[in-house]
Amino acid sequence: MKIFRRRFLTDNKSAIFILKKIPVRNKAQAGTIMKQELLNDIVNNFFTCNRDEIVQIFNELLNTLSAEETISAVDLMSRNYDTAQSNPEIHYIPGNLKDARDAIFPYFWGTDGWSSKLHMENVKGPANYASLIGSIACLLKNPNLCVDTYSQRSNELELKAITALANLVFYHTANPWGIFTMGGTISNLYGGKIGIEKIHPGAMKKGLNGIKMAGIVSEAAHYSNETLAGWLGLGTDNLHSIPTDSACSMNLYLLEEKIESLYAEKTVIPFVIATFGSTDAFGIDDIAAIRKIIDEKSLEYKMPVPQLHVDAAAGWSLCFLNEYNIESNEFALSKDVISVIEKLRKFSMGIQHADSVTLDFHKMGWGHYPSSAFIVYNRDDLKYLFRTMDQIPYFSEADYRHDPALFTLETSRPGIGPYSVMASLNGIGLKGYQILVAHSLEMTSLLRKKLSNLEYCRVLNDECMGPSVVFWVLPKGRNADEIYNKLINNELTEKDYLRYFGEIQRLFEKRKNSMDHAIDANLSFTTSMGYNPGGISIPAWKAVFFNPKTDENVVNQIIKSIEEL
Numbered sequence: 001m002k003i004f005r006r007r008f009l010t011d012n013k014s015a016i017f018i019l020k021k022i023p024v025r026n027k028a029q030a031g032t033i034m035k036q037e038l039l040n041d042i043v044n045n046f047f048t049c050n051r052d053e054i055v056q057i058f059n060e061l062l063n064t065l066s067a068e069e070t071i072s073a074v075d076l077m078s079r080n081y082d083t084a085q086s087n088p089e090i091h092y093i094p095g096n097l098k099d100a101r102d103a104i105f106p107y108f109w110g111t112d113g114w115s116s117k118l119h120m121e122n123v124k125g126p127a128n129y130a131s132l133i134g135s136i137a138c139l140l141k142n143p144n145l146c147v148d149t150y151s152q153r154s155n156e157l158e159l160k161a162i163t164a165l166a167n168l169v170f171y172h173t174a175n176p177w178g179i180f181t182m183g184g185t186i187s188n189l190y191g192g193k194i195g196i197e198k199i200h201p202g203a204m205k206k207g208l209n210g211i212k213m214a215g216i217v218s219e220a221a222h223y224s225n226e227t228l229a230g231w232l233g234l235g236t237d238n239l240h241s242i243p244t245d246s247a248c249s250m251n252l253y254l255l256e257e258k259i260e261s262l263y264a265e266k267t268v269i270p271f272v273i274a275t276f277g278s279t280d281a282f283g284i285d286d287i288a289a290i291r292k293i294i295d296e297k298s299l300e301y302k303m304p305v306p307q308l309h310v311d312a313a314a315g316w317s318l319c320f321l322n323e324y325n326i327e328s329n330e331f332a333l334s335k336d337v338i339s340v341i342e343k344l345r346k347f348s349m350g351i352q353h354a355d356s357v358t359l360d361f362h363k364m365g366w367g368h369y370p371s372s373a374f375i376v377y378n379r380d381d382l383k384y385l386f387r388t389m390d391q392i393p394y395f396s397e398a399d400y401r402h403d404p405a406l407f408t409l410e411t412s413r414p415g416i417g418p419y420s421v422m423a424s425l426n427g428i429g430l431k432g433y434q435i436l437v438a439h440s441l442e443m444t445s446l447l448r449k450k451l452s453n454l455e456y457c458r459v460l461n462d463e464c465m466g467p468s469v470v471f472w473v474l475p476k477g478r479n480a481d482e483i484y485n486k487l488i489n490n491e492l493t494e495k496d497y498l499r500y501f502g503e504i505q506r507l508f509e510k511r512k513n514s515m516d517h518a519i520d521a522n523l524s525f526t527t528s529m530g531y532n533p534g535g536i537s538i539p540a541w542k543a544v545f546f547n548p549k550t551d552e553n554v555v556n557q558i559i560k561s562i563e564e565l
Helices: 029-045 050-066 083-085 096-108 129-141 151-169 182-198 224-231 254-266 287-300 316-323 336-352 378-384 416-453 480-488 496-513 552-563
Strands: 177-181 215-218 239-242 271-275 307-311 355-359 374-375 457-458 468-473 525-528 540-544
Touching: 050 096, 050 496, 083 224, 129 416, 151 177, 151 287, 151 316, 151 355, 151 416, 177 182, 177 224, 177 416, 182 224, 182 307, 182 355, 182 374, 182 378, 215 224, 215 254, 239 254, 239 457, 254 287, 254 307, 271 287, 287 336, 316 336, 316 355, 316 374, 316 416, 374 378, 374 416, 416 457, 416 468, 416 552, 468 480, 480 496, 496 540
Parallel strands: 215 239, 215 271, 271 307, 307 355
Antiparallel strands: 177 374, 355 374, 457 468, 468 540, 525 540
16 A cells, blocks of 8 residues: 655645655554654754754845835735635645745735834834844744743843833832833733732732722823723723823823812722823823822822822833933034933933833834833832732742742743843943934924924924924914914814814825825824813824934925925
8 A cells, every 4th residue: 555745845836745655564554654754844844943944034034124125105015804814724734934934925025114214103113123133032042931940041131121221211220120011001001900909908819899999190191091990990980081281291280189089089099100201292291290299198198109100101212311411412412402301301310209110112212022111110019919829830930039920910921022122222222322312302303393484384292302293284374373372272162173173184184195105204193192271182293203214304305295285
């Protein structure tokens, strides 16, 4: 009897079968031989490092990446989700690494790496290549940062990376700790959860038990705060948003008023989440002042002090400029940017008054996803999240001094965060990051200046200190400043301001539909920039300077495209 082994050849597009005669004595022996050969093929193709083939495929992907960098910042391919869902093919016959490449290549080609200097839509930039080196190193070993046993020195690297970031944002702290999570939402969730456990010990096991609780954020805060309020059982109805001032900073008088009101009702406050760099306007809360208010009011009303968590996912990298020497001004920064840095220092130094902080290195650290970190000022705060050993018997070797499995939400955590962070920080260096952040501020200042010269345009966040510009573009002949002042002074009827808002959005759509993708930057539109005078959400155009390649020519072309509308 003849038994044939089938093999999938990927050099051709269709499945081709080759026949290999295998001498056998009986069916059982044939099956054993076939299984062993198939197993050997799989081990050789997928669990043995074929250096030449891997390097060849990686070079092909890099060549594709290089080719894409010459293409405009537009969609490279259309998406068809129905087709994707209706064709979830899986090859039946084992192949090789080229099959793996072919399966993902169309989607790799069709995914924008945001390398173009014309990408200015949101708080996302290109990943740097030092981070790529770190991420590749991580993927080659594939550690799980849950316990030392699964990660070994990668666990040590996480502690090193967390300490480096803690010293940057807290401006040195003796006893920090933290972890890398799957994103800023989860990092904020940790802050909220510690707050709940602080004011209601045992909630992890017993639940909230009907205790009246309320969390506090600002109106400019990220919507993920509602997510964490819902997921933690607090309830989104019990999350109170404090209105902001024109700088998109939490109104401290209204914060104090809200705390007094909640305490008077015997409602405990597990957490107050401040924002350091809101997603649209880049508003920054006065963290030191918030600390003072919550401490004083908690003492006055004999209530437990809320966890003061800072969502600095977008704005943390401004802390690189804390130690920039303004007097010598080594980089010859403009007076406007020097002025911003001076103001920033007060607010960024305020982070040291927080209990915990969220930062996303995959934003203005230009690292790879996921590189979001949750950091506590004092590692003792993590005791509120600890599990007992009997809850994790299969991690019997876990040690609270270095094994995050004892307190993490996730059991499986990738190591890309610390590898990306330490490769980037030491590749680019402190001065390198100062240059990158300062350049973003220079371009922001330039666009704001040029927009202010157009009567029908208005910059809405000129009091904010970050690399984003939210602004109005109205039809020529309108006085944007006059209309804005009437809006915030409550001198416009609803019909009037809705008409102006409609004009602003229509002009945005007109530019979007007529733009030259080879030279015009991709901007975005927000329906609420974070400052809501009289409860009115203000829509705006948005330009974000997260790409180090974005230069003065791009800014000039933005102005030209507006003038031609």
